[in-house]
Amino acid sequence: xxxxxxxxxxxxxxxxxxxxxxxxxxxxxxxxxxxxxxxxxxxxxxxxxxxxxxxxxxxxxxxxxxxxxxxxxxxxxxxxxxxxxxxxxxxxxxxxxxxxxxxxxxxxxxxxxxxxxxxxxxxxxxxxxxxxxxxxxxxxxxxxxxxxxxxxxxxxxxxxxxxxxxxxxxxxxxxxxxxxxxxxxxxxxxxxxxxxxxxxxxxxxxxxxxxxxxxxxxxxxxxxxxxxxxxxxxxxxxxxxxxxxxxxxxxxxxxxxxxxxxxxxxxxxxxxxxxxxxxxxxxxxxxxxxxxxxxxxxxxxxxxxxxxxxxxxxxxxxxxxxxxxxxxxxxxxxxxxxxxxxxxxxxxxxxxxxxxxxxxxxxxxxxxxxxxxxxxxxxxxxxxxxxxxxxxxxxxxxxxxxxxxxxxxxxxxxxxxxxxxxxxxxxxxxxxxxxxxxxxxxxxxxxxxxxxxxxxxxxxxxxxxxxxxxxxxxxxxxxxxxxxxxxxxxxxxxxxxxxxxxxxxxxxxxxxxxxxxxxxxxxxxxxxxxxxxxxx
Numbered sequence: 001x002x003x004x005x006x007x008x009x010x011x012x013x014x015x016x017x018x019x020x021x022x023x024x025x026x027x028x029x030x031x032x033x034x035x036x037x038x039x040x041x042x043x044x045x046x047x048x049x050x051x052x053x054x055x056x057x058x059x060x061x062x063x064x065x066x067x068x069x070x071x072x073x074x075x076x077x078x079x080x081x082x083x084x085x086x087x088x089x090x091x092x093x094x095x096x097x098x099x100x101x102x103x104x105x106x107x108x109x110x111x112x113x114x115x116x117x118x119x120x121x122x123x124x125x126x127x128x129x130x131x132x133x134x135x136x137x138x139x140x141x142x143x144x145x146x147x148x149x150x151x152x153x154x155x156x157x158x159x160x161x162x163x164x165x166x167x168x169x170x171x172x173x174x175x176x177x178x179x180x181x182x183x184x185x186x187x188x189x190x191x192x193x194x195x196x197x198x199x200x201x202x203x204x205x206x207x208x209x210x211x212x213x214x215x216x217x218x219x220x221x222x223x224x225x226x227x228x229x230x231x232x233x234x235x236x237x238x239x240x241x242x243x244x245x246x247x248x249x250x251x252x253x254x255x256x257x258x259x260x261x262x263x264x265x266x267x268x269x270x271x272x273x274x275x276x277x278x279x280x281x282x283x284x285x286x287x288x289x290x291x292x293x294x295x296x297x298x299x300x301x302x303x304x305x306x307x308x309x310x311x312x313x314x315x316x317x318x319x320x321x322x323x324x325x326x327x328x329x330x331x332x333x334x335x336x337x338x339x340x341x342x343x344x345x346x347x348x349x350x351x352x353x354x355x356x357x358x359x360x361x362x363x364x365x366x367x368x369x370x371x372x373x374x375x376x377x378x379x380x381x382x383x384x385x386x387x388x389x390x391x392x393x394x395x396x397x398x399x400x401x402x403x404x405x406x407x408x409x410x411x412x413x414x415x416x417x418x419x420x421x422x423x424x425x426x427x428x429x430x431x432x433x434x435x436x437x438x439x440x441x442x443x444x445x446x447x448x449x450x451x452x453x454x455x456x457x458x459x460x461x462x463x464x465x466x467x468x469x470x471x472x473x474x475x476x477x478x479x480x481x482x483x484x485x486x487x488x489x490x491x492x493x494x495x496x497x498x499x500x501x502x503x504x505x506x507x508x509x510x511x512x513x514x515x516x517x518x519x520x521x522x523x524x525x526x527x528x529x530x531x532x533x534x535x536x
Contacts, residue, residue: 002037002068005047008097009060010290012232012251014052032232033057033102039068045112051102056196058101058132058226058253058289065094065112074115077129079108079199079222086201088222089129090115092146098129101224103197123176123208124148125219133190133200133223134255141221145182149210152177156214157207160188160221170204188223196227228255231314231322248312248326249294254284260316264293267311269328271338271535272300299328335517335530337361337498339386339393346387346394350468350475355396358385363502363514370521371504371512378402382502382514388490388534392479395421397502401473405505410444410451410459416505418442419476422454424497424526425488436497436526437485441476443467450478455486490534498532 011031032053038046045068051057065075075096077089088110102108124146133139141160147153158170168186176182194200200223207216232251250264262282268274284291297310308328314321338359346354364381371380377400384397397419406416414420419441426435438454448467452460465478482490501521502514513521519528 002039002045005035005037005061005063007031007033007035007059007061009058010251010292011057011059012053012234012290013249014232014234015236016052027236033059035059035061037063039070043070043114045070047110047112048107049100049102049110050107051104051197053232054104055230055232056101056103056227057232058099058224058230060097060099060289062095062097065096070094070112070114074124074126076113076115078111078113080111081108085111086199086222087220088127088199088224089131090124090126090219091129092124092126092144096129099132099224100129101132101197101226106197122148123153123206123215123217125204125206125217127204127219127221131221131223133188133194133225134228135190135194135225136192137228138187138189139223141186141188141223143184143204143219143221145176145184145206147176147178147180147182150178151211153208153210155206155208157205158184159205160186161203161205162188163202176208190223190225194225196225196230198225199223200225226255227253229253229260229316229321233312233314233322233324233326235324236327245296245298246328247294247296248310249292250312250314251290251292252282252284252288252314253290254286254288256286259283259285262321263315264295265313265315266295266297267313268297269308269310271308271340334528337386337530337532339388339532339534341492341534341536342387342389342394345389346392346477346479348464348466348477348479350466350477352385352396352398352475352477355385355387358387358396360385361516363516368514368516369512370515373511380502380504380514384500384516386498386532390482390490392481393423393485393490395476395478395480395500397476397500399473399476399502401504403506404443404469404474405507406443407505408442408444410442410449411457413442413444413449413451414440414503415510416442416503417474418503419500420503420520421500422498422520422526422529423480423485423488423532424529425485426497435486437480438520439463439480441465441467441478443469443474452484460484492534492536494534496532497526497529499526499529 013029014032015027015029033051035049075091079086079088126144128142152175154175155172158172160168202221204221205218230253234249264280266278280295282293309325313323361384364377381400382397387394404417408415422438424436436454440451442449448465450460450463450465462481468475499517504511517530519525
């Protein structure tokens with residue numbers, strides 16, 4: 001492997017986020033294009049690049065082949081794709097400046113080979129690796145002709161061959177002396193059906209005379225096609241604490257023929273309470289290789305493991321040019337779920353059609369599992385929901401369970417298929433206090449059962465519940481009246497401790513449970529519970 005290859009232009013960065021286990025998340029901010037190089041056993045050089053973004057990316061980097069001990073008279077630069085190899089440039093100089101355009105979500109491989117000096121001293125055609133074009137625009141092409149013959153030559157005919165189009169006649173009828181270098185420049189129109197990251201492939205052909213002989217040399221010519229106006233938006237915010245500021249960054253490339261005024265518009269999630277979007281004006285000069293536009297937004301105090309999304313739009317001339325959803329996560333120690341206000345009183349009938357606007361809480365992975373013999377989602381998994389109004393706190397869950405079993409009485413129903421749910425209206429991080437209300441919902445002898453553990457023990461007939469068997473498991477739906485959640489008044493912004501577990505018995509007794517957070521089954525500890533926040 002060679003030393004890391006660094007880009008010489010300002011390349012956009014994106015944030016990548018992954019889970020490290022229960023309520024543990026990590027993020028890293030990387031360039032959208034990463035490049036590495038290595039030297040093969042035959043002395044050739046390989047350069048690999050990958051573009052992680054959804055937009056084509058124009059990048060520049062330098063490479064001095066002397067640093068790789070690759071000393072030679074000529075070098076050929078070849079682009080390797082999944083289907084072909086195509087020569088995109090050649091040089092006599094070991095120190096090269098590369099300018100290429102990477103297509104979206106794709107990799108590119110460049111191979112650099114040394115070319116031995118030909119014994120017959122042919123005409124060398126050196127094409128520029130920096131040839132960049134834009135759709136419907138003319139690209140300036142520069143070619144070097146090197147006469148390695150022992151005598152002068154005369155160019156008789158020179159053309160650029162364009163597939164399916166008229167060839168371009170280049171300058172001809174000139175003489176190139178021995179060892180002389182002749183620079184040829186011409187303009188090449190890029191078709192409108194090309195897009196960023198494409199390679200526009202042509203050939204150049206030179207016919208020349210040498211001592212009454214007519215010779216021809218042909219050289220591939222490849223142009224990287226770039227977008228004249230491109231926008232890259234970081235789609236994931238770095239992990240920050242709830243209530244702190246996070247930065248939204250946008251990169252704008254402008255190779256149009258004029259400077260542009262634009263607007264960066266941020267549309268916040270509805271539950272954040274912002275009535276109007278935030279708009280940030282910006283100005284980007286022409287021929288600008290990535291202007292960075294950023295804005296800090298303050299995350300709400302309650303944001304957490306619920307998946308919030310902001311929409312970022314970039315406008316030119318009051319028209320949306322680019323739009324992206326940005327994932328927003330916060331660095332939190334306990335999970336948080338948002339309980340939305342019900343649009344009307346929920347009918348407790350085991351039908352969840354009225355729960356469309358509720359935020360789901362999924363228990364379907366190993367991090368939630370406390371069953372040693374758990375065999376995956378079909379064995380036991382759950383999606384739970386919460387809603388509220390001034391009179392009730394509602395809870396519902398869809399349970400996937402391969403076998404239903406409940407052979408216990410009301411007071412011991414937690415030993416069979418059941419849901420245990422708890423609310424802590426104090427958030428004072430103490431255990432077994434009068435602010436905690438804890439219940440078990442179960443289907444005992446085919447009848448709905450609600451058993452209360454805290455603050456008192458016994459059947460609770462004020463909680464309305466329906467548990468319905470399905471082809472795949474069970475559906476739970478319950479309404480907890482205000483008076484059953486001790487010392488509580490339901491209102492917008494109310495925060496309370498919250499947790500629930502889903503218990504399993506496949507016929508051989510209590511098998512284990514799924515949990516949103518620890519603290520109900522196993523070791524009972526309300527300090528480990530998550531947080532429920534009521535929002536209008």
